[in-house]
Amino acid sequence: MPASRLTRRPSLAALGYALFLAVNATGAWGGVFPFLPLEHQGDEGLRGFFLAQSPVFCLSLFVHTLLAYRSPAAFKQASLVVACAGYVLGWSCLIAGCYLPGLSLLFMTLGGALIGLGAAGYSLRWQSLFAAQDANEGIRNLIWGTALSAVLYYALYLIPSAITCYLMVLVLLPLFTLSIVLATRTTDRTQPLLVNSPQAHATVCRHSLIDCWRSAACVGAIGFGCGFARALAISDPGAGATVNALSMLGALMAALVLLLLWRLRGIRLDVALAYRYLFPFLITAFLLVPVLGSAYAGLFAGLSNAFFSCSAILMMIQCAQVSRDREIPPVFVFGAIAGVVFLCNDLGFVGGSLAGVLHVIDMRPLAAMALVTVYLLALVYFLAQGGWRGSASRAGQAGGHAGHAGHAGHVAAADQSEKASTRRPGGVGGVGGVGGVGGVDGEPRYFDRVSKQCVLLQKHYCLSAREAEVMELIARGNSMPRIAEKLVVSENTARTHAKRIYAKLAIHKKQELLDLVALFEPQ
Amino acid sequence: MSLLGQGLGFAVSEATLALFTSVAPSGTCAYLVLAALAMRHAPGSASRAAADRLMVVPLAVVLTGLVSSATHLGSPANILYVFSRIGSSPLSTEVFCTVMFLCMGGLYWLHSFALRRRPRLETAWLVLSVAAGGACIGSIACAYQIPTIPTWNAPEHVLAQCLGALTGGLLLVACLLALTRPLPCKKAFLRLLVAFAAMALTLGVVVLALLQARVGALHNALVSVQDLVPHYAHAVALYALCGVVACLLVASAMSQAPNTRPAARYGAAMALMLVGTFSLRFVFYMSHLTVGPAF
Numbered sequence: 001m002p003a004s005r006l007t008r009r010p011s012l013a014a015l016g017y018a019l020f021l022a023v024n025a026t027g028a029w030g031g032v033f034p035f036l037p038l039e040h041q042g043d044e045g046l047r048g049f050f051l052a053q054s055p056v057f058c059l060s061l062f063v064h065t066l067l068a069y070r071s072p073a074a075f076k077q078a079s080l081v082v083a084c085a086g087y088v089l090g091w092s093c094l095i096a097g098c099y100l101p102g103l104s105l106l107f108m109t110l111g112g113a114l115i116g117l118g119a120a121g122y123s124l125r126w127q128s129l130f131a132a133q134d135a136n137e138g139i140r141n142l143i144w145g146t147a148l149s150a151v152l153y154y155a156l157y158l159i160p161s162a163i164t165c166y167l168m169v170l171v172l173l174p175l176f177t178l179s180i181v182l183a184t185r186t187t188d189r190t191q192p193l194l195v196n197s198p199q200a201h202a203t204v205c206r207h208s209l210i211d212c213w214r215s216a217a218c219v220g221a222i223g224f225g226c227g228f229a230r231a232l233a234i235s236d237p238g239a240g241a242t243v244n245a246l247s248m249l250g251a252l253m254a255a256l257v258l259l260l261l262w263r264l265r266g267i268r269l270d271v272a273l274a275y276r277y278l279f280p281f282l283i284t285a286f287l288l289v290p291v292l293g294s295a296y297a298g299l300f301a302g303l304s305n306a307f308f309s310c311s312a313i314l315m316m317i318q319c320a321q322v323s324r325d326r327e328i329p330p331v332f333v334f335g336a337i338a339g340v341v342f343l344c345n346d347l348g349f350v351g352g353s354l355a356g357v358l359h360v361i362d363m364r365p366l367a368a369m370a371l372v373t374v375y376l377l378a379l380v381y382f383l384a385q386g387g388w389r390g391s392a393s394r395a396g397q398a399g400g401h402a403g404h405a406g407h408a409g410h411v412a413a414a415d416q417s418e419k420a421s422t423r424r425p426g427g428v429g430g431v432g433g434v435g436g437v438g439g440v441d442g443e444p445r446y447f448d449r450v451s452k453q454c455v456l457l458q459k460h461y462c463l464s465a466r467e468a469e470v471m472e473l474i475a476r477g478n479s480m481p482r483i484a485e486k487l488v489v490s491e492n493t494a495r496t497h498a499k500r501i502y503a504k505l506a507i508h509k510k511q512e513l514l515d516l517v518a519l520f521e522p523q
Numbered sequence: 524m525s526l527l528g529q530g531l532g533f534a535v536s537e538a539t540l541a542l543f544t545s546v547a548p549s550g551t552c553a554y555l556v557l558a559a560l561a562m563r564h565a566p567g568s569a570s571r572a573a574a575d576r577l578m579v580v581p582l583a584v585v586l587t588g589l590v591s592s593a594t595h596l597g598s599p600a601n602i603l604y605v606f607s608r609i610g611s612s613p614l615s616t617e618v619f620c621t622v623m624f625l626c627m628g629g630l631y632w633l634h635s636f637a638l639r640r641r642p643r644l645e646t647a648w649l650v651l652s653v654a655a656g657g658a659c660i661g662s663i664a665c666a667y668q669i670p671t672i673p674t675w676n677a678p679e680h681v682l683a684q685c686l687g688a689l690t691g692g693l694l695l696v697a698c699l700l701a702l703t704r705p706l707p708c709k710k711a712f713l714r715l716l717v718a719f720a721a722m723a724l725t726l727g728v729v730v731l732a733l734l735q736a737r738v739g740a741l742h743n744a745l746v747s748v749q750d751l752v753p754h755y756a757h758a759v760a761l762y763a764l765c766g767v768v769a770c771l772l773v774a775s776a777m778s779q780a781p782n783t784r785p786a787a788r789y790g791a792a793m794a795l796m797l798v799g800t801f802s803l804r805f806v807f808y809m810s811h812l813t814v815g816p817a818f
Contacts, residue, residue, distance in 0.1 A: 037598050098599050162596035170626075171586065174633060182636065 010144045013133070016179025017126050017145030022152035023172050024122075025248060026164075027091065027115050034241035035156065035164035037098060045097070045104050049112035054346040056116030058339050064124050065335030069198045069205070079331075083121025084177055090114030091169045123338065124331050125180050131320035131330035132187040132194055135464050139317050143255050143262070146313055150252035154245070192327040192496060201328060207488045208326050208333055214384045215271035215318055216337045219311040220344035221380035222275070225282060225373050226301075226308035227345040231352025232289070232366075233301035246302030254310035271314050272384040278307055279381050286374045290367035308345070315341065325466030327493045348373070450475050453517045460520075461504045470497040474510065475517045530751035530809035541804040543592035545797065547621060548663050548684060550584030551656045552692025553699075554628055556716070557581065558653045560696075560708060566642040573707035575635035577699045582628050584695070585659075589621050613666040620655070620662040627652035660688055667807075673741055674748055674812040679734035686727035687803065690766055691796050693720035697773055698789035710777070717774050724766040731759045731803070741812060751809055758806040765799030768792075 010018075026035055064079070093111030097104040130138035156164060189195075198205045233243040285303055288296060319337055323330040355369040450472060458468035466487075473483045484494040507513055534541065557574050564571035596602060608615040631652050634645065664684040667675040697716040700708055735755060741748050748755075769792040776788040 037600070095599060099603065159590055160593040160596060162599050162601060163590060163593045165599055166602070167590070171629075174629070178633060178636060 010148060011137075011141055011183070012179050013129060013183035014141040014144035014148060016176040016183065017141060018148035018152050019172055019176040019179070020122055020126065021145065021149030021251075022156060022248075023168050023176070024119055025149070025153050025244060026156065026168065027094070033094070034244055035161050035168075036094060037161075045108035048105050048109035050349070051112070052109045053112035053116040053119075054342075054349070056113045057120050058343045058346065060117050060120035061124070061335045061339035061342070064120065065332055065339065068329045068331040068335060079121050080125055080177070080180065083118045083125065084173070086114045086116075086118030086121060087173055088118075088169055090116075090118055091165065091173075095165050095169075122176075122180075124335060125184075127316060127319065127334040127338075128194075128330045129180060129184055129187065130316065131323040131334075132184070132189075132191060135321065135324060136462060138320055139262075142313060142316055142320075143258050146309060147252055147255035147259065150248040150255075153248045192493065193323050193329060196327050196329065198328050198332050201326075201490065204326050204488055204490070205328055205332060208322050208328060209336055212318065212322060212333065212337050215315060216340045217380045218271050218275035218384050219308075219315045219337075220341045221377050222278070222282065222304075222308050222311045223341050223345035224348035224351075224376055225286065226304040227348025227350075228352040228355075228369060228373050229289075229297070229301045229304040229348075231349045232355065233297040235297075235353075243298055243301045246298050247305035250302040250304070250306030251309040254306045254313065258310060258313055271311060271318060274311060274314055275381065275384055278311070279377065282307060282377055283374050286370050286377070289370040290364060293366070312341070321465060324464060326489055327496070450517060453520055457505070457517065457520055463501065463504060467497050467501050467504070470494060471501050471513065471517075474498065474501075474513060529746070530811065533811050534805050534808040537808045538805070539591045539594045541801060541808055543588040544663055544684070545588070545800040545804045546691075547585045547588035548660050548688030549691025549695060549796075549800065550581040550588065551621075551624060551659045552688040553581035553584070553695040554578055554624075554692075555653055555656050556692060556696045557699075558649055558656075560700075562646065562649060566645050567640055569705075570707040572635065573703055573705075575632065577703065578628060578632050578635075580699055581692070581695065582625060582632060585621065585628075586625060589618070589625065592618070613662070613668070617659075617662040617666040620659045624652065624655040624659040627655045660685065664688075671814045672811060673814055674738045674810040675807070677734055677737055679730050679737065680807070683727055683730045683734060683803075686723045686730060687800055689723040690720050690727060691800060693717070693723065694769055694773055694796055695793060697777075698793060701773075701777055702786060702789060713777055714774070717770055717777070720773075721767075721770045724763070724770065728759065728763045728766075731762070735759070738810070743812060743814070746812065748810055748812055751812060752806050755806050755810070758802045762799040762803045765795040765802075769795040769799075 027033060090111045090113075093107040093114060097107035097111065100107065130142050132138075133141065159167060230243065230247070233246075234240045282304075285300060289300065315337060316334070319334040320330060322328075322333050351369055351372070355366055454468055454472040454475065457463065457471065458465075463471065469487065470483060473486065478486070480494050480498070481491055484491040487494065502508060502513070505513065505516060507516065557578050561571050561574035561578075564574065596605070605615050605618055609619045610616060627648070631645070631648050634648070664681045667680060670676055693716045697713050697720070700706065700716075701713055739748055739755070742750075752758075772788045772792040772795070776785040776792075779785055
């Protein structure tokens with residue numbers, strides 16, 4: 001994508017998403033309410049809030065996934081109303097707790113459950129919107145929104161704390177709800193990914209989830225670590241606001257890094273690969289936990305949230321891309337994946353909260369918990385690289401291609417180039433998913449000239465990963481039914497991709513496509 | 524502490540209220556003008572939609588003022604105390620009226636984005652929000668009519684506040700409309716708005732001069748108005764100067780080519796208007812002279 005398109009001023013959707021994230025950070029992040037009086041945030045109340053909010057949030061994501069699978073129409077009608085009502089009532093409960101200290105625990109618990117419900121509904125709506133937008137526009141809004149959310153979060157401190165919680169319900173919530181509604185109106189609501197019934201494409205749905213599980217495990221492991229770090233940092237409720245501020249700074253840094261990477265090289269959507277790059281930093285950060293102790297907690301929370309934000313953005317982009325490519329509802333894909341990820345995050349938070357009291361093995365509790373987290377991160381690293389099968393594959397490649405580092409699932413043999421063209425690096429779909437892309441060193445590897453030409457065309461004409469795959473398959477002489485079969489999509493979907501490719505390349509015949517692939521030379 | 528320092532200290536402690544009373548009446552007045560403009564067009568028309576959408580700016584201005592005035596509340600729990608004294612306390616009443624106006628105006632603005640329109644309901648709601656806006660301006664202007672503070676207890680204050688709101692509000696609407704494309708009204712209407720703003724400014728300065736003549740000589744056993752606010756005349760002069768320059772800036776920006784949008788000039792004009800009005804409100808709070816042993 002051209003850098004200029006990313007550097008345009010933020011759109012309404014990006015601003016609305018930023019506002020949602022900023023408001024969410026003041027309530028849905030368990031354990032910290034920077035804009036509610038500290039005296040109303042007793043240990044019991046916070047525990048009640050978290051124990052209600054987290055399960056309801058994750059459960060709500062899974063229920064939405066199920067609803068989107070079984071009854072997409074019902075989901076479309078109810079989701080925003082339910083989300084809005086949940087958020088308003090949840091915040092009302094938190095505010096009511098300030099006036100009725102005797103019922104504070106009840107209100108905090110009830111508020112937690114309702115905010116969890118609302119936050120899940122809004123998250124799914126945003127994801128649905130970004131997936132329904134043009135791929136580049138959706139990614140741009142997502143990254144800009146995350147970056148701006150930190151700025152807006154800090155701006156909330158300019159508001160007198162006595163009325164911030166009221167403003168959230170009465171002003172900010174209507175504004176970001178309105179922005180979703182208005183931005184949604186600008187999208188094409190007849191797109192297959194929004195109207196297709198997942199139940200009618202059960203195989204495609206199943207394959208989508210299978211393709212995404214490694215990414216979900218990677219982001220979930222980082223989420224676990226992030227939850228752990230956050231729980232350590234807010235063990236002193238007074239430090240909660242600082243931890244939140246540092247965490248938002250982490251999110252801002254993550255978004256800016258992604259923005260910069262996009263401008264310089266373009267984002268390569270490979271969560272497993274990103275996890276591999278982040279892995280050394282993650283385990284080093286966790287190694288320092290028992291050494292540096294609580295003095296390090298705030299910084300550690302901010303740092304781990306930067307990692308988590310970065311991977312969560314990639315996860316959202318990936319889920320949206322899978323929805324576009326497979327033409328299945330974004331809510332279905334994102335609900336399932338995000339449910340797992342945030343469940344891991346919550347488990348990490350619970351683990352971190354218990355780190356000070358549990359004595360399971362003969363180690364300091366903090367060190368034991370850090371060890372468990374590092375173990376989990378390492379285990380996911382192993383799985384993300386293909387597990388036992390990946391190791392065997394690498395060993396085989398090392399034997400056959402001396403001097404070349406192998407990559408799980410990479411098939412270098414020329415006779416398998418066509419097969420490789422339909423494979424996505426790390427088992428995920430997305431930008432840069434054309435055959436041969438995803439070498440270990442991060443540089444593209446081409447299997448033949450057709451692959452290389454297709455990559456060049458994809459970059460030049462801003463084709464999506466799926467469109468590039470379809471284009472390459474067409475260029476290799478595959479028929480539409482064959483392409484549909486290879487990509488595990490319906491024939492109609494394959495034809496839709498072909499139409500979009502023709503439109504983007506401004507061609508009308510297959511021969512023109514073949515000529516373009518053969519003769520294209522970027523300036 | 525010197526007497527000047529005493530007045531200054533009081534005004535500084537009430538600076539957020541000074542900001543509220545500077546921007547909220549002007550924002551409300553701008554909303555009323557836009558509402559009048561909206562009512563001239565049929566619901567669903569482009570001009571009506573443009574006027575409706577612009578209402579968010581005056582509402583944001585009023586909200587900013589209200590938020591700034593809440594700095595002294597401390598905790599959300601204290602908000603109940605504010606609302607428990609509606610009617611008996613002028614300050615509680617002005618906050619309540621402002622909140623009501625914001626709720627009604629905000630709901631109207633939100634509804635203006637609805638795809639399914641209900642023209643009668645829209646018009647009725649708009650009329651109600653206009654009434655709430657009128658009550659808001661009235662309550663703010665009358666909030667300081669306190670018998671025990673003779674320097675504040677003068678009808679000229681109410682009049683000056685209303686004229687100040689009119690000046691700022693009309694200029695704000697002129698700027699907003701001039702920046703909207705396509706222009707939802709005739710250009711002559713914009714010039715008329717600026718002319719009315721200039722007239723309101725002139726009248727306001729006259730009223731302020733009359734006010735100075737009435738309360739300038741007041742004093743009690745300890746202090747006089749002259750001691751508390753020795754630079755009152757300068758503040759009025761600054762207000763007049765800022766107002767005149769703001770009107771000229773808006774008028775000159777309007778006379779530029781239609782395809783140019785001199786937003787910087789409009790922004791500067793509104794900033795000047797804010798500076799002038801705030802300085803006036805600041806010296807108003809400096810003139811806090813309790814009756815006590817007043818003569």
